[in-house]
Amino acid sequence: MISGAELVVKALIKEQVDVCFAYPGGQAIDLFDALYQRTEFRVVLPRHEQGLIHAADGYARSTGKVGVCMVTSGPGATNLVTGIATAGYDSSPLVCITGQVSTQLIGKDAFQEVDMVGICRSIAKYAVTIKKREELGTILKKAFVIAQSGKPGVVVVDIPKNIQQELGSGDYPEEVEIRGGKKIQVIPIEKLEAVAEMLNSAQKPVLLIGGGAHRGRAHKELLAFIKKYNVPVVTTIMGKGALPSDHPNYIGNVGIHGSYAANQAMTNSDVLFALGTRLNDRVTGKAASFCPTTKLIHLDIDPAIIDKNVDSLVRLVGNIKDTLPRITRLLHTSDRREWFQEIKKMNDALPVHMSEAGLTPETIIKKINEHFSNAIVVTDVGQNQLWTTQFLEVTKDRQLLTSGGLGTMGFGFPASIGAKLGNPEKVVLTITGDGGFQMNLQELATVMQEKIPIIICIFNNGSLGNVRQWQEMFYEKRYSYTILKEKDRPYVPDFIALAHSYGADGLRITSEEEIDGAFMLAKKNQNETFVLEFMLETEQKVMPIVAPGQSLKEMIVYEKN
Numbered sequence: 001m002i003s004g005a006e007l008v009v010k011a012l013i014k015e016q017v018d019v020c021f022a023y024p025g026g027q028a029i030d031l032f033d034a035l036y037q038r039t040e041f042r043v044v045l046p047r048h049e050q051g052l053i054h055a056a057d058g059y060a061r062s063t064g065k066v067g068v069c070m071v072t073s074g075p076g077a078t079n080l081v082t083g084i085a086t087a088g089y090d091s092s093p094l095v096c097i098t099g100q101v102s103t104q105l106i107g108k109d110a111f112q113e114v115d116m117v118g119i120c121r122s123i124a125k126y127a128v129t130i131k132k133r134e135e136l137g138t139i140l141k142k143a144f145v146i147a148q149s150g151k152p153g154v155v156v157v158d159i160p161k162n163i164q165q166e167l168g169s170g171d172y173p174e175e176v177e178i179r180g181g182k183k184i185q186v187i188p189i190e191k192l193e194a195v196a197e198m199l200n201s202a203q204k205p206v207l208l209i210g211g212g213a214h215r216g217r218a219h220k221e222l223l224a225f226i227k228k229y230n231v232p233v234v235t236t237i238m239g240k241g242a243l244p245s246d247h248p249n250y251i252g253n254v255g256i257h258g259s260y261a262a263n264q265a266m267t268n269s270d271v272l273f274a275l276g277t278r279l280n281d282r283v284t285g286k287a288a289s290f291c292p293t294t295k296l297i298h299l300d301i302d303p304a305i306i307d308k309n310v311d312s313l314v315r316l317v318g319n320i321k322d323t324l325p326r327i328t329r330l331l332h333t334s335d336r337r338e339w340f341q342e343i344k345k346m347n348d349a350l351p352v353h354m355s356e357a358g359l360t361p362e363t364i365i366k367k368i369n370e371h372f373s374n375a376i377v378v379t380d381v382g383q384n385q386l387w388t389t390q391f392l393e394v395t396k397d398r399q400l401l402t403s404g405g406l407g408t409m410g411f412g413f414p415a416s417i418g419a420k421l422g423n424p425e426k427v428v429l430t431i432t433g434d435g436g437f438q439m440n441l442q443e444l445a446t447v448m449q450e451k452i453p454i455i456i457c458i459f460n461n462g463s464l465g466n467v468r469q470w471q472e473m474f475y476e477k478r479y480s481y482t483i484l485k486e487k488d489r490p491y492v493p494d495f496i497a498l499a500h501s502y503g504a505d506g507l508r509i510t511s512e513e514e515i516d517g518a519f520m521l522a523k524k525n526q527n528e529t530f531v532l533e534f535m536l537e538t539e540q541k542v543m544p545i546v547a548p549g550q551s552l553k554e555m556i557v558y559e560k561n
Contacts, residue, residue: 004136005034005164007172008097011140013040014172017068019059019421021052025072027112028099030164044450047442049076051414053083053096054440058415060092061401062376063422064217066147072099074112078119082408084154085123089405090238091215093152095143100129102162116158125153133166141176149178151302152215185318195297195314196330199229202271204339207231208254211238211404212276212300218321225328230336232343234262236277238404241394251343252352255283256546257386261347263552266291273297275320279310289551299323350557352390356540359512361387361459364534368429369393371519375427376401376419380412380436383465386542388431410439416454417447427455427526434460435484444502447529454529455522458495461536469541474548499531506531
């Protein structure tokens, strides 16, 4: 006989959890007591529950394993909500264990009681409150299965205090039955033959890769498809890196900040094969004008995604990893010389390039490409994210992590912590803005105390840059509450002094000539967290851009003087 809390620890061991991100509290104290002096896995104590769940998310995205976190009830649990939505939007597998008041107090407005299941119903894949001690082991096993199966997502397991304390069986099941869990989407061969016929007869096909290719670990299958079919490839922000950036067939990102050539190739295609993408507004621009003459084939593991935003001609519900090889076998090879040359001319005429000289995000990120070949780059959200997706070369050894669906400021730095713990052999860099970094900068204490080395690159332009850019371009320069630095006064905070206060070293970079030396110094101190603050001009913009409500055809490629 063991307590419920001890069974939770046993479950984590059985599931081969490497690290658990955890923050204690009154209704989780028994869970933490069961963790006391256990050595089977690492427990990391961040400084805020939101930082904690982003760290678990970064671990999951970078490794493909389930990220695990544990918090108390009430505010501890509600502090996870943004992170649950962030991970859920991007199909990142997490198991979140929350403490809860004892079952006899539920519904009585007890101290630190919240209905976590009700709160999470629309953002988690599954959320459940344990009602009986005897169901604890089975539900924990289901949590790990559900988080990873089909379209990955977040599972919340809410455990009342008396269930944590109650003695019961120590059995933890090897397998569980999940309703609908064994259903495998097998697409009829006749449908795949029809798809192959469309692709083989296409004159200007384009392959659009979304984040589902990463989540489904379908990289080999993609390479085989592209090698056989020889098709131009474009990606969403979340799909970037599914095909290495230096692959000759790769054109670039699509969408409202995509490259001109990638957007035009997609728009002018006669057949568009979309894999693992929601085709949301950031990809399509004005949906009614998206690829008006193109035949769309849409493959996704989630049937609810297909036709949600854009109507498709052929709907394929299935796993990319399993489905793509079945199509590849049916395809013919073509050199498509004229189609590739047409796209190349567009790219040569209007490349993605910053017009400014000197210290720019483009020069910084291209130096990252030079200095860090075996690395994970984690962005925050805003201009820093968009510049990174434009200029970072993502390869087999250089990975990119970012919050795409929810677009969560404050994600980058704590997610880097999880990425580093999951990939200790890799250099991990955070690229963040001065606004986003301040949302979870308390995790500097975590990396210093836990000795987790991260290279933090702060793009400091003294503003909430992405919103400010929209205000400048579309709101007649009405800069309403987006300026973070007062005129003729020092920026607050002093990020380098702040780093020093946590025991970290740092350097402020003010010119292009200082970039190489800064990265060499950071690499020299690669066993310690190092802060690099790049002082950028406020007016630097992410270009190209599609104005709100406009189609991809109406992209603004260069800023008008």
